[in-house]
Amino acid sequence: MLPKANINLTIKLYGVFRIDRFKEKHLKFPAGVCVDEVVDQLQLNRQLLGIILINDQHARMTSRLTDGDTLALLPLLEGG
Amino acid sequence: MQILTTDPVKEPFKILYRRCVLDLQTGEQTFTDVPCANLEQVLGGFGRSFQHLAKRPVERAYCDENPLIINTGLLTGSSAMTGMRTYFSAYSPLKQSRKGLPAAIWSAGSGKFGAKFKWTGLDELILEHRSNQPVYLVISHTEQGPQVAVKSAEHLCGLTTHDKIMTLQQQYENAHFAAIGPAGENWQQVLMGAIALSTENQLRSGEDKQRFAGRGGMGSMMGYKNVLALVAQAPDQKKPLTDAVKKVNFNVVKGGGAARLQPIKRGGGGGTWAAYDVMQPFHAVPLNNFRPQGNDLPERMLRENVEKEYALESSACWRCGITCHNYVYEKKQDGTRGEFLAKFDYEPLNLLSTNIGVHDPGKGARLIQACDLMGMDAISLGVTLAYLLAWNERHPDQPLLGGVRFGDYEKIHELILETGRGNCPDIGMGSMRLSQQTGETDYAYHVKGLEIAAYQPETNPGYIWAIAGGHMTMGTYGMLIREGKTDVDSWVDAITRDKLQIVGFDMIGLCKFFDITKGIGTQMVVDCLHSDFNLEVTQEDLKAAVRRAFILGLIMEKRQGYTMDEYALPAEVAKKPNPHIKVPDISNLEYIEQLSQRVWAVFKPEMEQVEKELLERD
Numbered sequence: 237m238l239p240k241a242n243i244n245l246t247i248k249l250y251g252v253f254r255i256d257r258f259k260e261k262h263l264k265f266p267a268g269v270c271v272d273e274v275v276d277q278l279q280l281n282r283q284l285l286g287i288i289l290i291n292d293q294h295a296r297m298t299s300r301l302t303d304g305d306t307l308a309l310l311p312l313l314e315g316g
Numbered sequence: 317m318q319i320l321t322t323d324p325v326k327e328p329f330k331i332l333y334r335r336c337v338l339d340l341q342t343g344e345q346t347f348t349d350v351p352c353a354n355l356e357q358v359l360g361g362f363g364r365s366f367q368h369l370a371k372r373p374v375e376r377a378y379c380d381e382n383p384l385i386i387n388t389g390l391l392t393g394s395s396a397m398t399g400m401r402t403y404f405s406a407y408s409p410l411k412q413s414r415k416g417l418p419a420a421i422w423s424a425g426s427g428k429f430g431a432k433f434k435w436t437g438l439d440e441l442i443l444e445h446r447s448n449q450p451v452y453l454v455i456s457h458t459e460q461g462p463q464v465a466v467k468s469a470e471h472l473c474g475l476t477t478h479d480k481i482m483t484l485q486q487q488y489e490n491a492h493f494a495a496i497g498p499a500g501e502n503w504q505q506v507l508m509g510a511i512a513l514s515t516e517n518q519l520r521s522g523e524d525k526q527r528f529a530g531r532g533g534m535g536s537m538m539g540y541k542n543v544l545a546l547v548a549q550a551p552d553q554k555k556p557l558t559d560a561v562k563k564v565n566f567n568v569v570k571g572g573g574a575a576r577l578q579p580i581k582r583g584g585g586g587g588t589w590a591a592y593d594v595m596q597p598f599h600a601v602p603l604n605n606f607r608p609q610g611n612d613l614p615e616r617m618l619r620e621n622v623e624k625e626y627a628l629e630s631s632a633c634w635r636c637g638i639t640c641h642n643y644v645y646e647k648k649q650d651g652t653r654g655e656f657l658a659k660f661d662y663e664p665l666n667l668l669s670t671n672i673g674v675h676d677p678g679k680g681a682r683l684i685q686a687c688d689l690m691g692m693d694a695i696s697l698g699v700t701l702a703y704l705l706a707w708n709e710r711h712p713d714q715p716l717l718g719g720v721r722f723g724d725y726e727k728i729h730e731l732i733l734e735t736g737r738g739n740c741p742d743i744g745m746g747s748m749r750l751s752q753q754t755g756e757t758d759y760a761y762h763v764k765g766l767e768i769a770a771y772q773p774e775t776n777p778g779y780i781w782a783i784a785g786g787h788m789t790m791g792t793y794g795m796l797i798r799e800g801k802t803d804v805d806s807w808v809d810a811i812t813r814d815k816l817q818i819v820g821f822d823m824i825g826l827c828k829f830f831d832i833t834k835g836i837g838t839q840m841v842v843d844c845l846h847s848d849f850n851l852e853v854t855q856e857d858l859k860a861a862v863r864r865a866f867i868l869g870l871i872m873e874k875r876q877g878y879t880m881d882e883y884a885l886p887a888e889v890a891k892k893p894n895p896h897i898k899v900p901d902i903s904n905l906e907y908i909e910q911l912s913q914r915v916w917a918v919f920k921p922e923m924e925q926v927e928k929e930l931l932e933r934d
Contacts, residue, residue, distance in 0.1 A: 250597060252585050252590070252593075254620070281575075284583075284585050292898065308597060313576075313794040
């Protein structure tokens with residue numbers, strides 16, 4: 237169960253992160269939550285996490301989220 | 317190789333590689349143990365072959381003076397994971413300066429041929445002139461050392477890459493094979509011929525699961541030489557795995573670089589194919605000749621959609637723990653695997669499906685299969701087809717080649733086969749020449765005459781400085797999407813420092829997935845060289861050698877007549893910015909001009925220095 241929350245976030249997952257999870261979901265998190273806490277809450281493999289976007293802007297694991305943000309989490313992109 | 321020193325930097329001449337020069341016209345063979353002149357030559361691959369090519373003024377790719385150099389890297393056939401690479405180098409029939417001179421190029425491939433070649437005792441084979449008759453070469457290990465035999469290849473003429481390999485397999489035990497397809501045999505009409513390299517899986521299963529050295533038309537060069545195949549016959553010489561290499565291999569498999577390539581069921585990202593998932597949110601998956609439309613059409617190729625209809629299998633190269641392959645099969649009614657179709661890798665998949673308007677995975681797989689069997693470079697073929705389709709879309713009243721359109725699978729499939737058979741030189745000669753012929757060059761997606769990879773040029777100005785293909789010789793292709801970096805400083809730094817290091821893998825014999833983000837200047841490679849060869853070399857030594865080799869690549873482009881205005885992205889990118897691609901604009905003319913000035917300010921003095929050193933040495 238997600239903890240009691242007081243900000244609303246839209247979480248978008250891509251690629252392997254969608255397996256057994258979701259494509260897009262509105263979730264509540266405690267105010268002041270950082271990306272890494274969301275990643276851990278969703279139990280995403282950090283080693284596979286390549287790109288973090290907050291409202292379409294590149295962000296970091298330590299970036300803080302605010303009410304109404306859209307957080308997109310994408311796997312690594314390394315060659316082809 | 318004979319290694320008579322522990323210091324390859326100060327005493328490279330105490331490391332000798334075994335070279336055979338074969339004159340295909342006379343049959344004369346010369347075996348030599350050649351002392352290395354520098355660390356680049358010790359490492360091998362293009363680090364060695366480009367120094368050789370630099371001494372040869374060649375004005376036409378198809379001429380007696382242009383050799384085809386086949387070699388390996390120091391770690392090919394070693395116990396280091398991914399050490400399977402073979403390199404083919406020559407002046408390219410495909411990549412050419414506007415002045416009309418061919419550019420030096422190399423192409424690399426995995427499969428087990430490279431290791432077998434190394435185990436014959438030969439490190440390099442240089443093919444001079446051309447044979448009057450179709451031949452294949454047998455390089456074999458004997459107690460007296462490596463031997464090379466020239467055999468008639470009449471029975472191989474016209475066979476696909478796979479059929480050539482399977483035919484030779486019946487005759488040669490304990491061997492692996494490199495073969496061209498019909499495309500390479502039709503070298504006059506097809507400049508983008510590739511060389512197929514056999515795999516254990518292919519020989520065991522009988523399915524066409526070969527690897528390719530595709531870029532730059534090395535298969536066409538081999539066809540010009542009238543050499544249809546190579547056989548490397550030697551017993552396996554697996555060295556006992558030392559603790560040091562075992563540790564390195566463990567890091568390769570478990571390290572971050574390989575993580576996304578591992579199968580999903582093992583917690584990985586599912587291979588290079590997964591690039592679709594990452595680029596689609598930016599609408600940066602190439603579609604209809606590199607013009608993404610901001611729609612969801614590319615999503616038809618996402619794994620989650622493909623596996624509904626097709627059976628998938630994760631697989632790895634021989635002895636490799638990175639299970640990077642995704643084989644696609646027809647799915648039987650009971651859900652089990654049916655006929656093998658193709659290997660889904662991001663580049664061939666995108667360029668032979670989404671980028672030519674084909675959105676059915678099975679049809680995409682059939683196009684990849686046709687390209688592979690004919691023996692063509694999937695990147696050059698796919699991009700040239702996309703150009704043709706774009707022309708036909710713009711000129712319905714002046715259609716080319718039957719007016720084939722985006723998504724017209726049947727006609728495209730036939731065109732691929734006909735191109736391979738030599739009946740469609742407009743496609744076989746690549747996008748640069750085709751666009752020069754039509755007079756509309758802006759939307760031909762090549763840089764310096766070589767088709768770009770399946771990353772939008774809007775996301776990668778680094779293409780401009782790649783020396784032998786858009787993504788594998790300049791590692792900036794994912795930088796904008798991955799990191800969101802837009803400042804010129806970051807791009808100058810990446811192009812002139814870290815991201816050029818990717819070419820080190822094309823020297824030492826390792827696959828890029830060994831450590832794609834860091835290159836070969838790492839403790840892992842230092843440890844392998846110490847453990848397997850007792851060589852003392854630092855990370856800095858390795859990085860410096862890779863850098864010198866890269867700089868030589870730029871020098872050779874300059875010598876072959878490339879002018880500054882040829883260092884540019886396809887013109888359409890700046891002339892008709894695509895509003896659908898959701899990335900910051902770093903491909904406009906002002907940005908590129910600024911970037912170019914800064915990059916050349918770094919490279920040019922070094923080019924002068926390296927050129928001077930080469931002249932003094934020679």
